[in-house]
Amino acid sequence: MIDRILKYLFFHQVIKDSFFLTNAKNDGIAFGINFSESFLIIFYFIIALIILALIIWFIKLWTGGKHLAASLTLLVILGAGSNIIDRIKFGFVIDYINLHIWPVFNLADMMIVGGILIIIYIDVVKNSFSCGYRP
Incomplete structure (x- = not known):
């Protein structure tokens, strides 16, 4: 929610x-790297599948009592969701933090x-907690 508010304030130049x-x-x-349009379509489809998998994983973790893992997964889902909203609404993501040694994020x-x-x-x-995979 804070990210959405900050994006609004920067986009409208408040x-x-x-x-x-x-x-x-x-x-x-990520980090402003550009690719061809056909690559981006495939990339966004894969991202959508990853987010769906994360949502399923979040539910499994939460119901299994692994609340820290679930909360961290939710953090990733919400961050990705905020950027996806920008991408759908504007065709680009609004970035606003500039450290001058890294791309704006x-x-x-x-x-x-x-x-x-x-x-x-x-x-x-x-x-401390298992994600379900052990070699």
């Missing part, structure tokens, strides 16, 4: 550009990357 905040339109994929991107990294850390490094 908040002006500053050193760390920039209104950027990302018509590529948004809170939803942080939710996606952060959720995935914490899941990997807890499951692989700490081995």
Whole structure:
């Protein structure tokens, strides 16, 4: 929800550009990388399938009592959902955090990357909860 509000404020220029905040339109994929239109159609279809799998996984984790894993999965789902709303509504994703050493990104991107990294850390490094796969 916070990401949606920030995107609205930047898109409508209620908040002006500053050193760390920039209104950027990302018509590529992650970090502004651009590909052909046919590749993007396939890419977005795969992303939709991944999000569907994450939703199913979230429900399985939550009902299995693994609330931390479920919450982190939900973080990824909500971040992806916010960016998908932009992509459908505008044809691009609104990015606004500019560190000048990395492509411009948004809170939803942080939710996606952060959720995935914490899941990997807890499951692989700490081995605190199982995602269901063990070699």
